[in-house]
Amino acid sequence: MTITTALPRAHGAGREESASDVGRLVVSCPDGPGIVAKVSTFLHRRGANIIQSDQYSTGPVGGRFFLRVEFHLPCLTSQLAELTGDFATEVGSAIGGTFRFRDAGAVTRVAVFVSRYDHCLLDLLWRTRRGELPVEVVQVVSNHSDLAADVAAFGVPFERVPVTRETKRSAEHRQLELLRGRVDLVVLARYMQILSAEFLDTIGVPVINIHHSFLPAFAGAGPYERAKERGVKLIGATAHYATEDLDEGPIIEQDVVRVSHRATSAELSRRGADIERTVLARAVKWHCEERVLVDGRTTIVF
Amino acid sequence: MTITTALPRAHGAGREESASDVGRLVVSCPDGPGIVAKVSTFLHRRGANIIQSDQYSTGPVGGRFFLRVEFHLPCLTSQLAELTGDFATEVGSAIGGTFRFRDAGAVTRVAVFVSRYDHCLLDLLWRTRRGELPVEVVQVVSNHSDLAADVAAFGVPFERVPVTRETKRSAEHRQLELLRGRVDLVVLARYMQILSAEFLDTIGVPVINIHHSFLPAFAGAGPYERAKERGVKLIGATAHYATEDLDEGPIIEQDVVRVSHRATSAELSRRGADIERTVLARAVKWHCEERVLVDGRTTIVF
Amino acid sequence: MTITTALPRAHGAGREESASDVGRLVVSCPDGPGIVAKVSTFLHRRGANIIQSDQYSTGPVGGRFFLRVEFHLPCLTSQLAELTGDFATEVGSAIGGTFRFRDAGAVTRVAVFVSRYDHCLLDLLWRTRRGELPVEVVQVVSNHSDLAADVAAFGVPFERVPVTRETKRSAEHRQLELLRGRVDLVVLARYMQILSAEFLDTIGVPVINIHHSFLPAFAGAGPYERAKERGVKLIGATAHYATEDLDEGPIIEQDVVRVSHRATSAELSRRGADIERTVLARAVKWHCEERVLVDGRTTIVF
Amino acid sequence: MTITTALPRAHGAGREESASDVGRLVVSCPDGPGIVAKVSTFLHRRGANIIQSDQYSTGPVGGRFFLRVEFHLPCLTSQLAELTGDFATEVGSAIGGTFRFRDAGAVTRVAVFVSRYDHCLLDLLWRTRRGELPVEVVQVVSNHSDLAADVAAFGVPFERVPVTRETKRSAEHRQLELLRGRVDLVVLARYMQILSAEFLDTIGVPVINIHHSFLPAFAGAGPYERAKERGVKLIGATAHYATEDLDEGPIIEQDVVRVSHRATSAELSRRGADIERTVLARAVKWHCEERVLVDGRTTIVF
The missing domain is CATH 3.40.50.170 (Formyl transferase, N-terminal domain)
Structure with missing residues (x-):
């Protein structure tokens, strides 16, 4: 699975420290059983609380699956790199496709x-x-x-x-x-x-x-x-x-x-x-x- | 000027007698000075009272003029042929283009x-x-x-x-x-x-x-x-x-x-x-x- | 958690037998962590493949969570009662609120x-x-x-x-x-x-x-x-x-x-x-x- | 008939001299027969060529008539006062209501x-x-x-x-x-x-x-x-x-x-x-x- 690099925060170091605790995960992968279960279980174990989630599949057989999740997670900014790495190992390798985590406050x-x-x-x-x-x-x-x-x-x-x-x-x-x-x-x-x-x-x-x-x-x-x-x-x-x-x-x-x-x-x-x-x-x-x-x-x- | 024949009334002779008194005049002609004055003076002299009138010109010089007039005139149906003939002589020949009178109640x-x-x-x-x-x-x-x-x-x-x-x-x-x-x-x-x-x-x-x-x-x-x-x-x-x-x-x-x-x-x-x-x-x-x-x-x- | 009774199929017994394999789950409950993980894991284990899923929360803290899932599951009709019972025990009791399973082909x-x-x-x-x-x-x-x-x-x-x-x-x-x-x-x-x-x-x-x-x-x-x-x-x-x-x-x-x-x-x-x-x-x-x-x-x- | 004073041109005397030749006449009066004939005959005699004209009546009997005419007239600006006076005498007194002439280039x-x-x-x-x-x-x-x-x-x-x-x-x-x-x-x-x-x-x-x-x-x-x-x-x-x-x-x-x-x-x-x-x-x-x-x-x- 390809990892898209997260956006740098645009407004300088000062802003880093007051970072929001809201993040986004966007996934695009071949559709198949259990994707949502895997992703939501991953987020749940990390203590992330889903605020908004949208998903769409072009067809359960042979189609493509798209997911956008907005979640709340304290101290998100400092965890982004680790989240990304762990997701790649624990979920991404199983479902294929691409994903990215991003700080929702990024400019x-x-x-x-x-x-x-x-x-x-x-x-x-x-x-x-x-x-x-x-x-x-x-x-x-x-x-x-x-x-x-x-x-x-x-x-x-x-x-x-x-x-x-x-x-x-x-x-x-x-x-x-x-x-x-x-x-x-x-x-x-x-x-x-x-x-x-x-x-x-x-x-x-x-x-x-x-x-x-x-x-x-x-x-x-x-x-x-x-x-x-x-x-x-x-x-x-x-x-x-x-x-x-x-x-x-x-x-x-x-x-x-x-x-x-x-x-x-x-x-x-x-x-x-x-x-x-x-x-x-x-x-x-x-x-x-x-x-x-x-x-x-x-x-x-x- | 070409005269477009009025529509026959579709619902038989019975309807003729209870004909509405509302008619329509539609004119399309080369734009030029005085068209509205000529048309409205014609209708006024005939005792027709304008209910609604819309006009549009694609340009006063070399353009085309469009007019749609809805008017009230007692005993309209019996006068349509005469109106058409008189308009052709008194107005149409001067302004050119095409026109038609029609009973607004025609089907x-x-x-x-x-x-x-x-x-x-x-x-x-x-x-x-x-x-x-x-x-x-x-x-x-x-x-x-x-x-x-x-x-x-x-x-x-x-x-x-x-x-x-x-x-x-x-x-x-x-x-x-x-x-x-x-x-x-x-x-x-x-x-x-x-x-x-x-x-x-x-x-x-x-x-x-x-x-x-x-x-x-x-x-x-x-x-x-x-x-x-x-x-x-x-x-x-x-x-x-x-x-x-x-x-x-x-x-x-x-x-x-x-x-x-x-x-x-x-x-x-x-x-x-x-x-x-x-x-x-x-x-x-x-x-x-x-x-x-x-x-x-x-x-x-x- | 309250269980809403599924709709009867309207078009008689003949239709029952040729039932579609597409079902819907609608959930409305207090928002809280892990709901999607629980629901999607339940469906995944049952062999249900999610076709479309929409969710919305009025706020992660103290808000209400709404979920509508459309899924494919062979022989759905014959499993609806069991699905409903098991969901009530395994998921509903934990998340509260109301839910219902329904045959998407129901009239x-x-x-x-x-x-x-x-x-x-x-x-x-x-x-x-x-x-x-x-x-x-x-x-x-x-x-x-x-x-x-x-x-x-x-x-x-x-x-x-x-x-x-x-x-x-x-x-x-x-x-x-x-x-x-x-x-x-x-x-x-x-x-x-x-x-x-x-x-x-x-x-x-x-x-x-x-x-x-x-x-x-x-x-x-x-x-x-x-x-x-x-x-x-x-x-x-x-x-x-x-x-x-x-x-x-x-x-x-x-x-x-x-x-x-x-x-x-x-x-x-x-x-x-x-x-x-x-x-x-x-x-x-x-x-x-x-x-x-x-x-x-x-x-x-x- | 009440005369609404024309707008002053806003951009100073310099602009007066290069005035456009396009004017507007707006009339609001009790509906009745012959209004359009009178107005259009007045404009035609003055050499004004109608560019656009819209009219609307709330009803031929007892209703109110509204007219907006945009016209071309060389040296309009210098004639506005005279036009207004003559219209009041020749048309306005007969039809009642209010009217105003204005330079369409006025700001x-x-x-x-x-x-x-x-x-x-x-x-x-x-x-x-x-x-x-x-x-x-x-x-x-x-x-x-x-x-x-x-x-x-x-x-x-x-x-x-x-x-x-x-x-x-x-x-x-x-x-x-x-x-x-x-x-x-x-x-x-x-x-x-x-x-x-x-x-x-x-x-x-x-x-x-x-x-x-x-x-x-x-x-x-x-x-x-x-x-x-x-x-x-x-x-x-x-x-x-x-x-x-x-x-x-x-x-x-x-x-x-x-x-x-x-x-x-x-x-x-x-x-x-x-x-x-x-x-x-x-x-x-x-x-x-x-x-x-x-x-x-x-x-x-x-």
Whole structure:
């Protein structure tokens, strides 16, 4: 069984000492009899009291089993390493798959990529400042400089990395240099460049993307104009994990808003921006709370 | 200016005499100054009192103007022909485009095409019986016989017209023979055959279709299975006018329902059925109330 | 620990023999350490393989714990009594609270109470016939005779029990006589009479009610007229368990639909009817699938 | 007929000269024959070309008629006074009621009242800065100082006016002194004080309020806790015009979001905050675009 390393706590040593006593265990393994009995017996013997537990199986025979447990355990932080090791020996070897233990108070270190549209970026920064998201935005990266001052106002580092067809490889090299080892999550907050498969491989952390969505879909340029032409009555947004096939990764969250023929394509775009920022914020929050488990091309959202 | 003939009243001569005094005027013409002044002055002079009026312009310069007026006029039915003639002379010739006057109490004669799924068909029949839809279902046509008894229970004629790749042309010929001159609207209530361009041309009345919709769209077979694979969080339905390019006609109405990873593809399909019948019923109602005006590939829904 | 008796299988002995091998265990008890470990170890030892499991705690200290497990176990039906007895001894006595085992293929026997509005009743009958709801409607009771023929068409017994202020007690007596021992659930599908506390006590099975809901609420007569007067933009419906305090019981499901100032109060009422039947159908389905656990005045819906 | 004075243009004389050529006429009068004919003939003769027009009647006999026209007219700004005078003479005297002409490019001067919750205030400031709202926020007033720095960052004047039971009258006096003649609209963006009837009378401009809404409603303190207790599945927000009867004024806009039993009351409150800011922003936008016409206790929203 693979052990996923726990997140470092982001806010320095001072916070370590006042660590919460709430932890999370996330398991993904082949389904089979007795998994819950083994896991819950392990936690019970350790003195962990389950606060919330969600599980899902894609099918008892040949399916995959997903479990997310939130538990209370005094002095959790100092026991994480030992818990992880013992679980691997006592449970993991029997059930296979992957698992991770994590301090529920851990802060996810996030890099936000953005181009010129500010709505998703500012909403994330603002929610972070209010304490709505368990994240620290450690870096904003943009291929334009338009939003530098907005980001500075939040005290967050901003780096412009211009990208052209010719410089794409070196730009990604610069981005990786900037972020390597510093982030647990990359959020594409209306970043209008396609990241290469090499980038996605090398960065080694999940990447969440947001894009507009319609019924039906309009691929390519000018989607709001084309939605307008077709008389679309609902416009929406989809947050998903980025994969090589752009816009084809596992979906985390979606929502829509109703529009009428009176809305201009500019108004559709404004309404779309509202949905995009709401959907992206939910996706980031749920991801950081480890509620989103990926199963191939689909997701389990607990 | 083209004059669209008014609908016959569907319920026989007896009803003629107790005709309502409420009429509708629908106008679609090139936008330009003074249209509303001309139309409203015409109606005012005739003694018609406007109850509701909606208008929309795609742009004052070079755009198209759409108007739907509901008005009260004593003894409307006996004046419809004269109103139509006078409007053509006094207003229509000046503003161009098309218009039609209609008795708001007129009943739209509908043929429903269906295959094996019963939910949309039964919902339409049931709403018609309760008086929710201003329609008379004069014929149900199916390529299967499964739903014959259900339709008979509503006292509506049911005709099976089997369709295979080889017999499609003769099947459509039979359908046209059955319906010609008897219907004002065809509703495809989960009819799993594609109608030919010739059929659409020859039938000469609008055809409304319903189909499932997702964010993103999944074209082709097994859409609910594929939506499930991708982790879709919203499933929806779209009602639209059928055109030669299947599923590409002007959209009338759309709606969605939220689903989670726990829903099986069978459950997605059941939830989809609920949305489909609701969306189709709205689209049929609005069409029959003449609230839906087509502008190229888009719609104005008043 | 209290043992809730399992539902009889509704469709006769023939069905008993071809029983499914899927069962459900629902537990509600004081939260405390080790519950999941005990339950899952019990099931594991019996050879039951967990298909789906949901749990929720209102708080690890002093809170209440809710668990719903769906499991696969060959020859389940013949083992239910033994499972129940053994669970009571081995687990129930330790954790307290209540539990029940049930065959997931069991059909819930339902009585529907209705007055004159047909939309909720017909929707339930229709969904039952299509196999969407795991129920058998064994009796329709109405204080009016309007819907007798509609019900007869579904082959379901219909009984008129008129109710006036004076005859209410004897009417309820007649209703109880009719239903006692024959039903597992009563559904008030727009039944415009208030059931007495005595009735609710004596009938001894859950009662689900549906009523319109608005933001804000409009108590009393003519709610759609009053919603219209106030310019309400959303109308909704709430399905809840009936308690003595009418419309104050634990909420099972709610939904809304958007309306505009153009909708007359008659149209609001029609839109409301669509929401009511959808929300009621969901509530009945979830109840029968034992997804709804009551916790005082609130619900857990798995 | 009463003439409502047109809004001054807010951005100084420089802007006057580059005035747009788009105007709006809003009429509210007793319904009767020929109103649209008179109004449209008046506009047509003046060379105004109608871009968009919405009308609504509460009933042709004894009802009230509402009209909103957006029109194009070269050199509109310099003609507004004359248009207003001529309309009063030529049309207004015949139809009665009230009307106003306004430059569609005019900016609405807004005062925002707030207590400690920042979400509605910051969303309004942020949308204003992006150009999404046709407003200028000229003053923020708060009974607390918590949000002073946030407001300063947007370059908007902030004034703390503490309010206690004893000082309420003098506090309102100070508020009126601060705002009189400087604002066209007051927005209560989670202002936790009740404004007196005298304040509402004296300020003389519309006041928009936002508050949480549930199905059913929970009046009084701790609404999210009480919604949680009851198992509410939808939480919402209502934007309405403030009247003496708090929370009872005409409703402008409402929306809801779905929640489950897993959401804590803190999470309900966060989800509520998202809905509140979205609903308030829509209400303010529509009000400033003069899409909201008040009819007694209800609204027409075009």
